[in-house]
Amino acid sequence: MKNLSVKFKVTIWFAVIMIFIVAVTFCIILWASNSVMQKNIQDNLIETVEDNVDEVEFFEQLSDVQSDHGDDQYIAYNGGYLEIDDDFLDRVNGIITALYHNDGRLLYGENPLAMVTADIPFSDRTMRPAVSDGTTYYVFDCRLESDGTEELWLRGMVSENQGTGQLNSIIRISAIALPALLLLAVIGGYWIAGRALRPVEKITEAASQISRGRDLNKRIGLGKGSDELHKLANVFDDMFSRLDEAFKTEQRFTSDASHELRTPMAVIMAQCEYTLEEPRTAEEYTEALTVIQRQGRKMSRLIEDMLCFARMEQNGKSYPMERLDLSALAEDVCSDMSLIMDKNIALEWHIKQGVFVSGNRTLLTRLLTNLISNAYRYGRQDGEIIVTLDETDEIILTVKDNGIGISKEQQKKIFERFYRADSSRNTEGTGLGLAMVKDIADYHSGSVEVSSNEGEGSVFTVRFPRL
Numbered sequence: 001m002k003n004l005s006v007k008f009k010v011t012i013w014f015a016v017i018m019i020f021i022v023a024v025t026f027c028i029i030l031w032a033s034n035s036v037m038q039k040n041i042q043d044n045l046i047e048t049v050e051d052n053v054d055e056v057e058f059f060e061q062l063s064d065v066q067s068d069h070g071d072d073q074y075i076a077y078n079g080g081y082l083e084i085d086d087d088f089l090d091r092v093n094g095i096i097t098a099l100y101h102n103d104g105r106l107l108y109g110e111n112p113l114a115m116v117t118a119d120i121p122f123s124d125r126t127m128r129p130a131v132s133d134g135t136t137y138y139v140f141d142c143r144l145e146s147d148g149t150e151e152l153w154l155r156g157m158v159s160e161n162q163g164t165g166q167l168n169s170i171i172r173i174s175a176i177a178l179p180a181l182l183l184l185a186v187i188g189g190y191w192i193a194g195r196a197l198r199p200v201e202k203i204t205e206a207a208s209q210i211s212r213g214r215d216l217n218k219r220i221g222l223g224k225g226s227d228e229l230h231k232l233a234n235v236f237d238d239m240f241s242r243l244d245e246a247f248k249t250e251q252r253f254t255s256d257a258s259h260e261l262r263t264p265m266a267v268i269m270a271q272c273e274y275t276l277e278e279p280r281t282a283e284e285y286t287e288a289l290t291v292i293q294r295q296g297r298k299m300s301r302l303i304e305d306m307l308c309f310a311r312m313e314q315n316g317k318s319y320p321m322e323r324l325d326l327s328a329l330a331e332d333v334c335s336d337m338s339l340i341m342d343k344n345i346a347l348e349w350h351i352k353q354g355v356f357v358s359g360n361r362t363l364l365t366r367l368l369t370n371l372i373s374n375a376y377r378y379g380r381q382d383g384e385i386i387v388t389l390d391e392t393d394e395i396i397l398t399v400k401d402n403g404i405g406i407s408k409e410q411q412k413k414i415f416e417r418f419y420r421a422d423s424s425r426n427t428e429g430t431g432l433g434l435a436m437v438k439d440i441a442d443y444h445s446g447s448v449e450v451s452s453n454e455g456e457g458s459v460f461t462v463r464f465p466r467l
């Protein structure tokens, strides 16, 4: 059973249940029609016998009889005559009625079951069964009551099989129609199961193509629909899209990172080769080493940043969270960085006291340092930087400068790794600073956004949930 397809299993279960239902229905139909029929047979017997009671009359003399009773029959009885009316039904619809005397003498009519019914005593208006040759007959007696007939009985008989022709045809029709309908239902069920499960085949196909060919562009593409399988397919498609995106980002990051590492490496190698070509003076060695040191620093910063990204992706192991005083942390960073005095820029801070977050000290320091160093780097001569920390229904940290600003187009991209706006090409930097700010904000379940006008300055706003 385990190796069968779901389609096949569903069909088998369906067929078994259908067979059971059909069999039960068939039995119920048979039982119900049979009991209705037996009831009918008995009711007919009672009605016929009771009707016949009125058709037998006793007359003392033949002259008492009215003459218009043409086909009536007369039997000498007890010194007079019994008139059997022509309406007396002695054989109708398989019901036989015969007239008896109390002592068992048959006076009128026939009784093909005489041998069987002889042992059954007369009993007024009671239905009794009599079995002959394996067939049950119903016997019903009625005592006559009119004057002179008090010792006479009418006995009616009918076979339980009377009218079974109808029942037989019901059985015959059902025996052909029900299996045919059953077959039709099973074929239909198999077809429906196949149709309903077709999307599963598509899902399997797409998933196996992706895993075989590592082709993350492939989609199931079931289209619109709100049933379970469409939902499943759409969830898979979403997942493939996200995997695809993550995979591409990862690839881009790796290639960008190696590219960024290659440049300082090439400078170092070239510097070494050039310097080692011939003996140099002490100043020349110092100059060469300075270049190498600068490039080395750049590389080490890059490697450190990449490590930081990688560690954050490991979720919480390298950067454990603790309850920390963000106000104190911000004040420390600001007072340290205010010493930079680059371009004669003044750094101001307005920090609300006692703002606590659940966070990691290293990462939050890095976030604020990156934002403030950008404000310095892209700030104007004699400009200013204002850092604020506030707590309302969330914690809001802003870094505002009045520097070169960022165009709307670039604002969309500055949080991407290695993105650097054209205007800042000439300055140092790798374009990882804001990407790290964003990842750190995400890591703390927060967010970061920028609002800026070119030439006027920028405000970076970071939001954290309250502790």
Ligand code: ATP
Binding pocket: 370, 374, 375, 377, 378, 379, 401, 403, 404, 405, 406, 414, 419, 420, 421, 422, 423, 424, 428, 429, 430, 431, 432, 433, 434, 435, 457, 458
């Ligand atoms: P890194 O920080 O890695 O040394 P970077 O500063 O160039 O390099 P990001 O901090 O990610 O990289 O910033 C990306 C780009 O966004 C910058 O190149 C710059 O063009 C722009 N930018 C960032 N901060 C500001 C700012 N305060 N004012 C104007 N432009 C900014």
Ligand code: MG
Binding pocket: 370, 373, 374, 429, 432, 433, 434
């Ligand atoms: Mg930066």
